[in-house]
Amino acid sequence: MSSENLTAILLMLCPDRKGLVSRISNFLFERGGNIIDLDEHVDRHEQMFFLRVAWDMKDFSISPDDLDGAFFPLAKEFGAQWSIRLNREQRRMAIFVSKLDHCLQEILWRHELGEFDAAIPLIISNHAELRYLADRYRIPFHVYEIDRQNLEEQEKREMDLLAKERIDTVALARYMQILSPKFVADYANKIVNIHHSFLPAFAGANPYKQAFERGVKIIGATSHYVTGVLDDGPIISQDIIRVSHKDSLEDFVRKGRDLERLVLARGLRLHLEDRILVHGRKTVVFE
């Protein structure tokens, strides 16, 4: 990638105060940066400021390596949580999957098509069934079978592998195994899960069965960041589809598959493009 196409994205949140947009846009303008896209949001109630700004590095007077250092004083003054990422630093995503193929298939197909700006160096599964699919797309497939005894050591191996491969994003593509608090903490706001219900309705196991038995007329799917509490993390994206009395539980599952893969793909895309800020239990999503 030549510097011609080099862009940077700043994501930040801080307590609201006067002049934030002015100060930051000046910071960029004075150094020769051309703003490509700027989105801001102020939560009046929480008195919080949220910002995503992308700019062209072509004529920028600060070198990519010095960016963080140059922005640090401003961020410190604002009391901000922030990150700057250059588009040349491609994200590295691991996919965790169990036996159901549809979400994995969807991610791999979209990746092949170039929809995700990320490398996928590896797939991890607790079962061997979907190796053929990883093979089709020539992505290394690692099986870590998990039982009550070996959970801790297997997860240790997984985390070593993630570290070695410098993974910064984990996609849970219908991975039927709960991650340990340590894993979740180490990858806070970096693990995107798909839950096959319209959360918070039908959290936990068998959401389609729960929905079927309740007699709902609409089913949903939810992509969210994983936290220590099951199916409770900040929601990124949701979508729904209509069902009726004609639909059996199998129809719920079939229709739900189409939702799950689209909603997970959408959540991943938003994450990979640095469009999400997490504040408490909520997300600000700059689309």
Added chain:
Amino acid sequence: MSSENLTAILLMLCPDRKGLVSRISNFLFERGGNIIDLDEHVDRHEQMFFLRVAWDMKDFSISPDDLDGAFFPLAKEFGAQWSIRLNREQRRMAIFVSKLDHCLQEILWRHELGEFDAAIPLIISNHAELRYLADRYRIPFHVYEIDRQNLEEQEKREMDLLAKERIDTVALARYMQILSPKFVADYANKIVNIHHSFLPAFAGANPYKQAFERGVKIIGATSHYVTGVLDDGPIISQDIIRVSHKDSLEDFVRKGRDLERLVLARGLRLHLEDRILVHGRKTVVFE
């Protein structure tokens, strides 16, 4: 209404068995009835049969008054729950409302337009605020203020009024008062409520606040029959609208209003056209 336009609607459910459609369509054909619309559903899992059939009474050899008696033997043989209603027997709907006007406004407007095939002989409220709206549409408005002490006696008065006016359908148009078990039992499958959430998510009080705090990306509304358990009755219709971090709690409420009135109106329309069969916690809705 002349007999030219007289139609009858049979709604029934019974254990499934061979020949049900044949036996019932023969019953109608042999007596000169022309089927206008027939919808059936078989729940394979529950082994239950659900039917709605509407027919023209023009050349029917049985008089309207003898219809129930004529169908009784067949229904008994099938072990069916059933009802037959003639379109000349217009339903009589009471609306219960508190202080929020949007659902009441919607029902009255649609009624004026002829969308509901029902008379609305009265509106009941626990507050006086919306009398002006009832006056606009010239519908009697009865206020029964309710406090901890007088609930039982006030509800008794309401039920006497409903009985006197031969009410067969009750619309709870954001009525902020819980009905007694006796009321609910007397009007089983006849009270349609609107709940301002995508049930079963956010049952109970302040669903928009709950949804706002959870950070959902979609909000919903649900029309359902009222049962003894709060917000737990069989669901008739649901719909949703998208929200984002830009939406304040007030925006949730505003957007939700549009959902509530459409979903309640839809639920009422389906009920008033005899399109709903209740089985356990679920509905079969013939649209």
Added chain:
Amino acid sequence: MSSENLTAILLMLCPDRKGLVSRISNFLFERGGNIIDLDEHVDRHEQMFFLRVAWDMKDFSISPDDLDGAFFPLAKEFGAQWSIRLNREQRRMAIFVSKLDHCLQEILWRHELGEFDAAIPLIISNHAELRYLADRYRIPFHVYEIDRQNLEEQEKREMDLLAKERIDTVALARYMQILSPKFVADYANKIVNIHHSFLPAFAGANPYKQAFERGVKIIGATSHYVTGVLDDGPIISQDIIRVSHKDSLEDFVRKGRDLERLVLARGLRLHLEDRILVHGRKTVVFE
């Protein structure tokens, strides 16, 4: 309204160039303005910059009356089309309607509820039928019957009335009369129409009939600014609803009514809140 709550909204578009956000946010910051909301969009292909920024006038060093003059040099430098509106300058909207009540009813109800930040000084119709509805909401109702002979002079009277009442927004709430080129030109980007189809499908007369005969499975509605070409103006908002073979032409019309009033109300709300910029045949809508 005290200066405590005084806010200003700048809407502008100009050729894109470096530093636009910085220059404008500085302009506000240096004068003590606190940005409440800022939305920008760059059309890379057209090389155009679009901006909506709202700020608090409380500590602003420029008086409301001098605002335009103060911003003028900047706007001139940028070659911008722009407007600044203070929230104390309430918009004044006229509604044009014919015989169908649903869109008028919707606007009046929402207005009563406070959803539109605008005065509605008058309603104009080419028929007398809906006077009762204007009366309900105590809004002056003017009938200008139009035939082939009197179109020009009647429209002249309407425009005089609009001028006298300082109308800045015209809502065509299913107004079945084509406005003259002069009228449209005088109120360019100020007339919001609802067309009862998913434009550009089924432009012109009888869109539901066209849709019914084509056998579509979805119908739509479109709110748009009116231009000299029928049903061709910049689209503001669209929505859809599903139909099936079970729906008669009357069902299309009934279902469509719900779409029309929501989509028109949404279009008006966006317009009244200065959220729309028109560029060529398209709109940029800051939601």
Added chain:
Amino acid sequence: MSSENLTAILLMLCPDRKGLVSRISNFLFERGGNIIDLDEHVDRHEQMFFLRVAWDMKDFSISPDDLDGAFFPLAKEFGAQWSIRLNREQRRMAIFVSKLDHCLQEILWRHELGEFDAAIPLIISNHAELRYLADRYRIPFHVYEIDRQNLEEQEKREMDLLAKERIDTVALARYMQILSPKFVADYANKIVNIHHSFLPAFAGANPYKQAFERGVKIIGATSHYVTGVLDDGPIISQDIIRVSHKDSLEDFVRKGRDLERLVLARGLRLHLEDRILVHGRKTVVFE
């Protein structure tokens, strides 16, 4: 497949008359058939009757081979167009594709998952690019390159192949080549196409570009049967997705891909399950 699971589906349409449901359900009941599913529709305006009925062949007194003959007299009396298909007679579907992979990928994946009750004996393309995808799913891939000179002879070869493989359904999965009138006539109501717009808006070439330039706020996709008039055949299914000024033409294409593959898959599923009756320019779809 044992006779235990043998079911038959009758699809028919005829002029409406009294007793049709009764006569047909009797025909089945008297011969020991148990109705699994019955859907009927009467078009009052056109005076037409549409029926889909599925029944269990387990205790049916007529052998599968004699079914057509047994029903013939009834059908003749009614003046019906009709077909009976046994579930043991699996449909045979050919896929036509050009260079875009997403619709082909979707069909092959769903087929592998068992969502389509059909064999896919072959894929035909006018380009070689997607052979790798056919290979992944081990389906024969035939390339017939087409230019102005060889259209007729190449299509002749294709039709010979279809005949030889007893193909009864053709899926056009973004096949960028117009079929000849003869081909279309030979496979009337058997060719399902996906058009990447909300028909009838944006028929013809480059619908996303047309939509982008018109500034629509919603884009759509349409699956339909192919007739002699381009993009004019009876519509089976449609769906939409929202777009905004933020979406480039490339975003329209990307978002549209998700619509296209779902809407085509849905259209194919409905066709393969004998749920569609065509009457004039419209479909009756029994879902």
